[in-house]
Amino acid sequence: MAQTTGRMTLWGIETFIAVAEEGSVSAAARRLGASPSGVSQQLAGLEAALGATLMDRSTRPVSLTPAGQMFRRRAQTILAESQQAKAELAAHDLSALTDFRLGMIEDFDADVTPRLLADMAGELQTCQFLLETGASHRLFGLLDGRALDMIVAADMGAAADWMEVHPLLKEPFVAAVPAGMIDPDSDVLRQLQALPLIQYTQRHHMGRQIAEHLARQHLTLAHRFELDSYHAILSMVASGSGWTILTPLGYLRAQRFRDQVTLMPLPFAPLSRTISLSARSGVLQDMPSNVAARLRPLLDEMIVTPATAHLPWLQGDLAVL
Secondary structure: OOOOOOOOOHHHHHHHHHHHHHOOHHHHHHHHOOOHHHHHHHHHHHHHHHOOOOEEOOOOOOEEOHHHHHHHHHHHHHHHHHHHHHHHHHOOOHHHOOEEEEEEEHHHOOOHHHHHHHHHHHHOOOOEEEEEEEOHHHHHHHHHOOOOOEEEEEOOOOOOOOEEEEEEEEEEOEEEEEOOOOOOOOOHHHHHHOOOEEEEOOOOHHHHHHHHHHHHOOOOOOOOEEEOOHHHHHHHHHOOOOEEEEOHHHHHHOHHHOOOEEEEEOOOOOOEEEEEEEEEOOOOOOHHHHHHHHHHHHHHHHHHHHHHHHOHHHEOOEEEO
């Protein structure tokens, strides 16, 4: 491409990175909250400013040219430095923050997340908020790709060396059974083995965690259904179609079935998970710890206290960290 006049902008660089990571202009536009035509214009402007073709738009997915591959490394450094500069300006005064991209697991989207954002919005009067909800593995991918500033998600093993992690909540996995169908004073495991297990999907980390735990216990349980919706799973349990393994958070998200579903401890070795706040280490200075400090009392008020009041046997196993 011939050298032409133009200026390289931070928005143009962010747009380039988004297209490179998403593989298409339309997907990058959705991620950035922009129009496809606007994304294309930013790419054209960046290429004009650099005097080089960065992408081959004729391929699916879009591919980088050799110049694009070279520039991508520099672009990621530029974006990281930009985030660092913003963080340093806001480190001791959150009111200086201009944008905040948060990922939250779906378990919190109906109650905890709105309270957190409302509290933060009251203090950060000029900040733009972007919220992404989804499964933990997806949120970690977006954090790794710098599409999010921080995430609240279930731990998925050892943290990467570029992450800082702030534990928030631990919760046990429990058995959810049709109300009145299981006698807790008899052999619970034997009774459950006579019912189909309605599995949480193994496409998600939580489903794989459950399946691996059952394998470690040498348990083979009859199952026909594997679903990714708490509401659908608990609806089937409520109808007497089987039982399931989930967490108290999953149960609380589908409260309409509370009278038709009974929770009880797993009748074999316990299993638990930890939900943490994660961010890129050093980029946001004290902000991750500040947000974690805001979240812990909300989790205690909105999750732990009501759940343990309803199910006292959860005391100690469901707890803020």
